[in-house]
Amino acid sequence: MAKITFIDPAGEQRTVQAEPGSTVMEAAIRNDIPGIDAECGGACSCATCHVYVDEQWTEKVGGPEPMEEDMLDFAYDVRPTSRLSCQIKITPELDGLVVSTPERQG
Amino acid sequence: MTETIKTDVVIVGAGPVGLFAVFELGLLDIRAHVVDILDRPGGQCAELYPEKPIYDIPALPVVTGQQLTDNLLEQIKPFQPTFHFSEMVTGLERLPDDRFLLSTNGGERFDTKVVVIAAGGGSFQPKRPPIPGVEAFEGKSVHYAVRRMEAFRGRHVLIVGGGDSALDWTLNLAPLAARVTLLHRRDAFRAAPDSVNKMRALVDAGVIDLTLGQAVELIGENGVLEAVRVKRDDGSTHEIAADDMLPFFGLTMKLGPIADWGLQLNENLVPVDTEKFETTTPGIFAIGDINAYPGKLKLILSGFHEAALMAQAAARRIDPERRIVFQYTTSSSNLQKKLGVA
Ligand SMILES: Cc1cc2nc3c(=O)[nH]c(=O)nc-3n(C[C@H](O)[C@H](O)[C@H](O)COP(=O)(O)OP(=O)(O)OC[C@H]3O[C@@H](n4cnc5c(N)ncnc54)[C@H](O)[C@@H]3O)c2cc1C
Numbered sequence: 001m002a003k004i005t006f007i008d009p010a011g012e013q014r015t016v017q018a019e020p021g022s023t024v025m026e027a028a029i030r031n032d033i034p035g036i037d038a039e040c041g042g043a044c045s046c047a048t049c050h051v052y053v054d055e056q057w058t059e060k061v062g063g064p065e066p067m068e069e070d071m072l073d074f075a076y077d078v079r080p081t082s083r084l085s086c087q088i089k090i091t092p093e094l095d096g097l098v099v100s101t102p103e104r105q106g
Numbered sequence: 107m108t109e110t111i112k113t114d115v116v117i118v119g120a121g122p123v124g125l126f127a128v129f130e131l132g133l134l135d136i137r138a139h140v141v142d143i144l145d146r147p148g149g150q151c152a153e154l155y156p157e158k159p160i161y162d163i164p165a166l167p168v169v170t171g172q173q174l175t176d177n178l179l180e181q182i183k184p185f186q187p188t189f190h191f192s193e194m195v196t197g198l199e200r201l202p203d204d205r206f207l208l209s210t211n212g213g214e215r216f217d218t219k220v221v222v223i224a225a226g227g228g229s230f231q232p233k234r235p236p237i238p239g240v241e242a243f244e245g246k247s248v249h250y251a252v253r254r255m256e257a258f259r260g261r262h263v264l265i266v267g268g269g270d271s272a273l274d275w276t277l278n279l280a281p282l283a284a285r286v287t288l289l290h291r292r293d294a295f296r297a298a299p300d301s302v303n304k305m306r307a308l309v310d311a312g313v314i315d316l317t318l319g320q321a322v323e324l325i326g327e328n329g330v331l332e333a334v335r336v337k338r339d340d341g342s343t344h345e346i347a348a349d350d351m352l353p354f355f356g357l358t359m360k361l362g363p364i365a366d367w368g369l370q371l372n373e374n375l376v377p378v379d380t381e382k383f384e385t386t387t388p389g390i391f392a393i394g395d396i397n398a399y400p401g402k403l404k405l406i407l408s409g410f411h412e413a414a415l416m417a418q419a420a421a422r423r424i425d426p427e428r429r430i431v432f433q434y435t436t437s438s439s440n441l442q443k444k445l446g447v448a
Contacts, residue, residue, distance in 0.1 A: 020228055045154045068295050073268050074356050076236030076319060080339060106236050106357070 001093040006033045006051075010099045018090045024099060025049040025086035035101035042086040044068055046103040047075040049085040054098035061088055061097070070087045110215040113139050114424045117222040118195045118364075119189075121149020123394030123409030125178040129327025130417035133441055136424060140187050141208075143154030143194040143229040150395075151406075153230055153357060155270050163406060174406070184446045190214060194229055198367040198390075206389065220420045223376060223385075223392040224409075227359035231275030235353040237267065237321050243316060247331035248324070252279075260284050262347055264334055265322055269353030273297035275352055277304055280314050287315040287346055289336060317346060324351070364396075374396050382419035383412045387435045389423055391416045 001017045004027050008014075018027035026050070028036040037048035044067055044089050053061045058081050064072060068087045085099065115131055117124045128138050144153060145397055151160075151171030159168045169177070190210065192300075197209040208216040216283065225349035235241060240248055252258070253274060263283045265276050270289040276288045288305065295302045308314045322343065323335035333345040361374045363448035370386050377400035378384060382397075385389050393408035393416050402408070421430055435441045442448035 043155055043158055045158070064409065066294075069292070069294065073291055073296070074233065075338075093270070104236060106233070 001092050005098045007100040008035055011031060020090050020092055022090055023086050024088040028085060037041050037105045044071055044084060044087055047071045050075040050100040050102050050105055051083055051085045052079055052081045053083055057097050060093060077102055108214055110217050112217045115220045115222060116216045117224055119224035119226055120147040121224060121226045121394060122151055122174060122178060122406050123413055127222055127393060127413040128182040128185055128187040133444060134417055134421040136358055136421060138187050141190040141193050141195050141210060145192045147179060149226050151158045151175050167311050186226040198365045219424050221390045223396055224394045225364055226395040228361040230357040231360050233358040235355045237324060239324060243324055243329050243331055246329035254280045255282060258283050258350060261349040264289055264348035264351045268295040269298045269354055271354040273301040273305055277301060280308055285447055287317055289317045289321060291320050293318055311429040384419060403417055
């Protein structure tokens with residue numbers, strides 16, 4: 001299992017256990033993390049599971065693929081650390097990952 | 107206004123389920139009119155995930171959203187449905203003789219015996235851009251579609267987005283507007299490469315402006331826009347003067363006018379029985395993602411089944427005297443004749 005911490009815009013932290021092989025979005029939905037809508041269910045077809053990856057983790061997590069970049073065009077307040085959480089696969093190396101949720105989803 | 111079309115069935119929605127309903131009705135000799143607000147068939151499959159694989163269509167181990175749509179169109183061809191695209195069904199009224207009058211925003215009218223609501227998650231509509239307070243400017247200075255290009259003559263127009271709509275309107279309005287500025291989050295565009303090249307040529311020639319960043323605030327009063335505040339990647343902001351803004355942030359599904367048709371609704375879904383998939387109003391059926399019943403799964407597969415049973419009940423309503431004989435397409439020469447294969 002890998003630990004993932006979600007920080008909401010008010011600064012509140014929630015840490016959940018996630019299964020390697022699943023996605024950060026799935027971990028959020030399974031644990032009722034507020035601020036992740038995931039309307040399309042993880043098909044990279046909307047932009048409602050947008051998160052900011054903590055600066056310490058951006059290198060390990062990597063950047064978005066072109067298709068994900070296209071979807072990010074529809075998100076709110078996109079930053080260089082923006083990712084769609086349905087496209088971040090959890091690996092043992094991501095144990096401890098910290099992401100923040102935006103003020104609103106697109 | 108065009109003449110009212112008299113028919114047996116109107117299907118609201120050309121998603122996969124509406125398309126398959128054409129097939130099931132066709133086997134029972136019923137021809138359908140199909141209306142969709144989109145400019146082409148396929149609903150969510152064509153609009154949201156044309157290139158993504160679907161793995162749970164029976165007997166098709168893998169098929170993309172667009173392939174499924176194309177296959178359905180091929181399958182229903184013998185039944186010659188009449189499509190009415192880019193039309194939203196806005197009105198549904200009961201007529202005295204147990205028929206229904208459907209009307210569209212484009213002025214089309216249908217006098218029909220049966221209505222099949224296959225509206226999925228609702229009509230596709232432009233997505234509101236994620237800018238706080240944008241509602242106040244809608245209709246006056248913020249427009250999601252261009253109805254009349256002339257309205258933008260001599261104006262400072264800010265177009266936001268990186269897809270085909272944004273680029274097409276940038277190119278079309280450039281000769282007319284006082285100045286067109288295209289605003290996009292990044293220097294890469296989803297639009298057709300040809301449009302992107304044309305846009306870049308206009309920028310190089312000094313005819314239009316291209317700005318990279320995200321709109322974060324609209325400045326103006328009483329819905330009249332003066333400028334748009336734009337945030338760059340480094341967090342700094344600046345203002346772009348604009349009379350009008352045209353944001354293109356894709357489409358989203360909204361229930362829309364169906365809410366006003368006097369149907370019973372349950373959390374934006376239309377309750378139906380599971381024998382006929384008929385609503386509480388006899389003659390109005392609901393199939394696919396739009397309906398609700400105990401155990402409902404929002405799957406294409408379920409919608410196909412619903413279409414088959416709905417068609418049986420619709421046929422009985424259209425001709426109560428008719429005896430419907432159960433037949434297989436494999437062995438019935440009668441069905442094969444209809445399919446054009448006998
Ligand atoms: C990313 C993604 C992946 C999916 N993957 C699968 C999968 O693997 N397997 C599966 O079975 N399902 C999948 N689905 C769900 C599947 O796409 C839906 O179940 C299916 O599209 C429902 O079909 P439908 O015909 O009922 O409605 P829709 O496809 O939603 O089509 C409804 C149509 O009706 C139109 N409409 C609505 N109201 C009006 C009106 N008033 N006037 C005019 N037009 C109107 C809309 O514009 C729309 O085109 C997926 C969905 C998404 C978003």
